[in-house]
Amino acid sequence: MQIFLRQYHYVQTRQLPILQAASCGQGNQEYNWDASVRKERLVVLQVTLSGCGFLEHHGEVKELPAGSAFLAAMPGNFRYYGEDWQFFYLEFSSIFSQWLELPLAVFQLTEEELNHWQKQIQQLEELPLSLYKNAQMAMTLFLEINTLLAKKQVPQDPLIKRVKKYLDRHFQEDLSLTEVADHFGLSKYQLIRKFEENYHTTPITYLKKIRVIHSLELLLGEDKIATIARQVGYANGNYFSKVFRSEMGMSPSEYRDSRKRYGQ
Numbered sequence: 001m002q003i004f005l006r007q008y009h010y011v012q013t014r015q016l017p018i019l020q021a022a023s024c025g026q027g028n029q030e031y032n033w034d035a036s037v038r039k040e041r042l043v044v045l046q047v048t049l050s051g052c053g054f055l056e057h058h059g060e061v062k063e064l065p066a067g068s069a070f071l072a073a074m075p076g077n078f079r080y081y082g083e084d085w086q087f088f089y090l091e092f093s094s095i096f097s098q099w100l101e102l103p104l105a106v107f108q109l110t111e112e113e114l115n116h117w118q119k120q121i122q123q124l125e126e127l128p129l130s131l132y133k134n135a136q137m138a139m140t141l142f143l144e145i146n147t148l149l150a151k152k153q154v155p156q157d158p159l160i161k162r163v164k165k166y167l168d169r170h171f172q173e174d175l176s177l178t179e180v181a182d183h184f185g186l187s188k189y190q191l192i193r194k195f196e197e198n199y200h201t202t203p204i205t206y207l208k209k210i211r212v213i214h215s216l217e218l219l220l221g222e223d224k225i226a227t228i229a230r231q232v233g234y235a236n237g238n239y240f241s242k243v244f245r246s247e248m249g250m251s252p253s254e255y256r257d258s259r260k261r262y263g264q
Helices: 094-099 111-126 131-152 158-170 177-183 188-199 203-218 225-231 237-248 252-261
Strands: 004-007 019-026 032-034 042-057 060-065 068-074 079-081 085-093 104-108
Touching: 004 111, 019 111, 019 131, 042 094, 042 111, 060 068, 085 094, 085 111, 085 131, 094 131, 094 203, 094 237, 104 131, 111 131, 158 177, 158 188, 158 203, 177 188, 177 203, 188 203, 203 225, 203 237, 225 237, 225 252, 237 252
Parallel strands: none
Antiparallel strands: 004 019, 019 085, 032 079, 042 060, 042 068, 042 079, 042 085, 068 104
16 A cells, blocks of 8 residues: 555634544654644544554553554543554544544454555545535444444443543532542542543543533533533632643534534
8 A cells, every 4th residue: 555645624624523634654763752742633444455564552552463453532641552563543523522432442453344444545645525425425434333342342341441431420520539439349549440440531531522522412501601501510710721722622612613504
């Protein structure tokens, strides 16, 4: 596959979920991405074609040999790098983060799956994409990735699965890390470590994401932002807006306006 880069620029995106870039590249000594300092808010799929890259997350380094892939929200608390490393990547607009179950997922493709994705990338290299065709293709590709991920998820620690379910059910409450840890007979440090081992994120970061996801439907109604903040577990509307912007790349009001403008 030839090395290429396609970036998609439109006068207006109308807040549609789109592909921002598609590329096939080669790692070298300068290829070292610290995701925590990346300025763009986006979701990245990167797949190793040959050679081997590395992903460092909370001090743990994972090899990314041929067929390895990761799907991640940017910015994120991890780093990826490699010298003798050929890969392709897709950059999705930040609005896709609402459909990520986890901020970082690493998985392995079979040879058949890898060949399939290489064909998809070749099509992106060749096809001109209007805004609406881009949005359609971006949704198709992203749903395909999530379906693939669902099949490849490894069984998690039963206790930490219960913690995750607890956060899913009690997100509307004023939860503290200490209270959650006590509820499951753990110290908060044990809770953080075990949760990160299983889900590559902290319990509080996961809770923030769940609250934002639940707020999206509420923002289609007429309730005030402060009211919605309380409904998803935040006493302070300003803090909710700050969390929302960090997840979605826009304020709750901007999100609401965009849904109304373009028919939800």
